[in-house]
Amino acid sequence: MDSAHNDCRNPLDETFDALARTLLEEWHVPGMSVAVIDGDQTFAKGYGIAAFPSEPVTPETLFFTASTTKSFTSAAISLLIDDDEHARATSTQSSAAPQNEPLTWKTRLASLIPGDFVLSDSYATAHATVEDALCHRTGQPDHENSFGPSTTSVAAMVRNMRHLPMTSELREEFMYNNMMYTAVSHALETRTGENIGIFLRDRIWAPLGMTRTYWTLDDAIAAEKSGDAKLARGYAWDAGAERYVAEELPDFPAPSGSGAMISNVLDYAQWLKCMMTRSTPLSAAGYAAVVAPRIVIPVPGNNPFKGPNLYALGWFVDTYRGERIIWHSGGWTGFGSMMAFLPDRQWSFAMMGNTSKTSNYVQMMLYFRLLDQLLGTPEDERVDWNARWKRVVGERREASARARERLYPSVPVKPTPPSLPLDKYSGSYSHPGYGAMDLVVNGEGLVADRTAQEVAMEVKLEHVSGEFWLAFLHVKNRDDRDVQVVRAEFYISADGKAGKFGVEMEPRMGSDKIWFIRGDD
Incomplete structure (x- = not known):
């Protein structure tokens, strides 16, 4: 790493430092790490707090890297495809040929994990491929609010997809879906x-020298306890109390x-160098496949x-001022x-907050x-992204504040009262894909506690x-002004x-x- 302030190519200068600190304070982000890779040089810095009260962010600080993991998953599949091609090419009459069907980007997921990979549409189930899953064109929306509790296994999450409605035909449109990457992981x-996680460690992280990258929280905490790493803690800003939670x-x-990945910007710099230089451990064919736009x-x-906006396999592909x-x-x-x-x-660059x-x-x-x-x-062609995001957030909050009028524009001046006393609506309801919705009386309304789900x-x-x-879908610790508000409805059966x-x-x-069907009667 070269962070010398006197290097003329170092973009993390005093002006950038000042901007970073100002934005972190303004948007209530405790800390962030940044790495910029320019050819053979890497510049990296940490800003703010990794963990209160005083643990600073450094370039070595570990963060959950969330969906950037997807690029590693697609790369892992490219290595498996290479392995399969090599095994078949080197098999001879005297050595048994591989028993599995050839693995390609066109391999159907149902053939890799039969019985587990089932969608609500039989055609999509039979024909969805690894490629379809990795470029988000299966016709299945994300169904993020269906994600289960911490006891949910990879296989169980995949099996749950059969209970979730599709909203498009296979290969009809781009529809971001996290569960499809879980399905590909299960297939691998x-x-x-x-x-x-072991496959990635042995085949990608270790060859690239990504020695501070982990697959599980337990591994990251073990590294922290041994003194090998410091793991940032996540926070939310409580605007009412004006403090971090x-x-x-x-x-x-x-x-x-x-x-799933947990890493730091220095390890990600190694990954980005690999991608920029098209170097090992990915093959030339593997590299070309993962960055080729599919949809x-x-x-x-x-x-x-600006469009056209494209998606490859675990990567968005766009153009900015003529640069890919x-x-x-x-x-x-x-x-x-x-x-x-x-x-x-x-x-290239990597940033983690x-x-x-708000990060x-x-x-x-x-x-x-x-x-x-x-x-x-x-200067006159640069976008003021700070002002733009303030406007976007403000418009969202205004829409949320007007939810009743926006979602129910034709409500009578004197609303019709509910058919039943409030306590008669309370009870245990369930959906095979979304799990339990246990409603209890809360003042003049009803509430269901789903804080054990992944999206608490x-x-x-x-x-x-x-x-x-x-x-009101109150995600834990989210600002009340940012709560998603949607329509809901009860169905009163013939027995009242x-x-x-x-x-x-x-x-x-x-x-x-x-x-959600009632099941407590």
Whole structure:
């Protein structure tokens, strides 16, 4: 690592330092690490607090890197494909040929994990390939709110997909889906008989010298206890109390290849150098496969780059001011990360922070400053990302505050009261894919505690009219102004009881609800 301030190429200068510290304070992010790789030089710094009260962030600090893990999962599959091709090429009459069917990007997932990989659509089940899963074109939305508790295994998460509605046809559109990376991880482990974390350690991390990268929280904590590493703690900002609140460290094995890794920016610098230089342990064919665009993203969402926006295998592929940029971000409870490389410039960066969402906002502001500096963007053509994100957040909060009028524009002046007394709606409801929704009376409304799920939340219901309600999806420690508000509804059965409860739990389903069936009668 070269962090010398007198190097003319060092972008992490005093001006950048000042901007980073200002943005961290303004957006309430305790700490962040940054690495910039320019050719054969790496510049890295830490800013702020890794763990209160006073543990500083350094370039060596460990963070959960969330969805940036996906690039490693696709790389692992490329190595397996290479292994398979080599084994078949070297097999002779005197040595038994491999018994498995050839592994390619076109291999059907159902053939790799039969019985486990089942979707709600039989055609998609039979034809979805490894490639389809890795480029998010299976027709299955993310169903993030269905993710189970910490006891959920990789195989169980894959098996749960059969209970989750699809919203598109196979290969019809881009639809980001974390569970598909879990399915690919399960396929890799089934084929190799080896945990994917061990596979990555032996085949990618160790060859690249990524000695401070871990697959499980237990491994990272063990490294911390031995003095080999310091693990950042995740936080959320409590605006009312004006203080940071510690988030529980994520400890959910089911995400697996979609987002399990824990690492630091120096190790990620080694990964980015590998990608920029197309060097081992990936083969030339493997490298070409993982960065080749597979699908157009029609709605950019939070993608800051102008279209066409593309997705490869674990990488977004975009263009900024004529330069190809290959990148991926990541976010999990208490953490946010971002990495990118410009292959034609041999330039890249990695950033890691210890809040969810706001870390990613700050990273975008910082990396555009780096990109604009690198590419010489005129000052009057640079986007003020700080102002833009403030506007986006403000508009979201305004929409949330107007949820009743926005979601139910035709409510009568005098709303119809519910058909039943409030306590008659309380009870145990369940959905085979989303699990339990146990509603209890809470003041003039109802509430369900789902804080044991990976996306820990309370679902709070507020009556609107008749059997129509507002559901406030209160993710743990999230600012009340940022709570997602959706429509909910009860169905009163012929016997006069609340037989089922529907709520808009998956945004890609639009107004279609996930229906939880009552089971306590």
